[in-house]
Amino acid sequence: MKRTRALIGTALISLLLNAGQLLAEGLLDGQVFSGTIGPVENPDLADSLFFSDGYFWSDICTRCGFMPGRYDARETQRGIVFTGTLESDSRGRFEYSGLVAPDGSVDVEIQWERRRWYWTSQRKIAFVGTAQSGHGTTSLSAIQERMSAIDPGSNPLCDRF
Template identity: 65%
Template sequence: MKQLVARFFSFLALAFVLSFFGAAKANAEGVLDGLVFSGMIGPAQNPDLADSLYFDEGRFWSDICTQCGFAPGTYDAAETADGIRFSGTLESDSRGRFDYDGLVQDDGTIQVSITWERRRWYWTSRREIAFVGALSTQRKVASLADVIQAMQSLDPEGNPLCARF
């Protein structure tokens, strides 16, 4: 009988620990939700285009990227000693993918390394891009649904800005 009770309590303890770690991961994924960062995006050595990076509902996107057909993507985030580290991918059917790896520091600044990869059957192109900026307190997050709906009417091929991507 003592062994049965001991096993029962061991099971309860294990269930508690697993639920705690599962909840911590779930909370970490949306830790940036509701935030907007304004800054510059472009070549890693010299970002030269004004852009904003949005986080909401466990997804992220940028103004320029959505205008060029890159759909909002999911992100993962974790609090570290250096700040909040996040990663995620934005994909486009015709323009490839952007893999983001960023850090939001305690002072509200953000630095993101972005690898752009575009695959064709005859070649693969890769470029290193960067986004640098700061937390914006003056902008409200556009809803994810509104961004997705607005993307339906965009024509990336007709946008000269998108020729860079």
């Protein structure tokens, strides 16, 4: 009987911890942030950052062939901390690490890595912005469909990435 209670207790604790983790993964779903992306010292390109269905993406990054990526998020005393990766077959990968402050501002450090057989390029870039209220987010399936018709090679803006 004691063993059964212990097993039930352990199962309940595990269930609660996993439920909390599942909720945290979509913690930012439905949020849209408008701001700028670019070099850490001067993010200068207007951009928007979207969160939906446990995925995130940047408007500029998707136009340049970076696929939406899964994100993880957790609440802290400073705000919501999130991480995630956007990848492109031809332009490398962006590792996002951001903080959404209680006032709705977002500050993201992005490590860009692009590997070739003869060299690897790494750069730090940033996204800074604010939450947009009343701005409906695009669904994951809609952005994936839109991306199928995009040619990143024809966009001169993508030469920066």
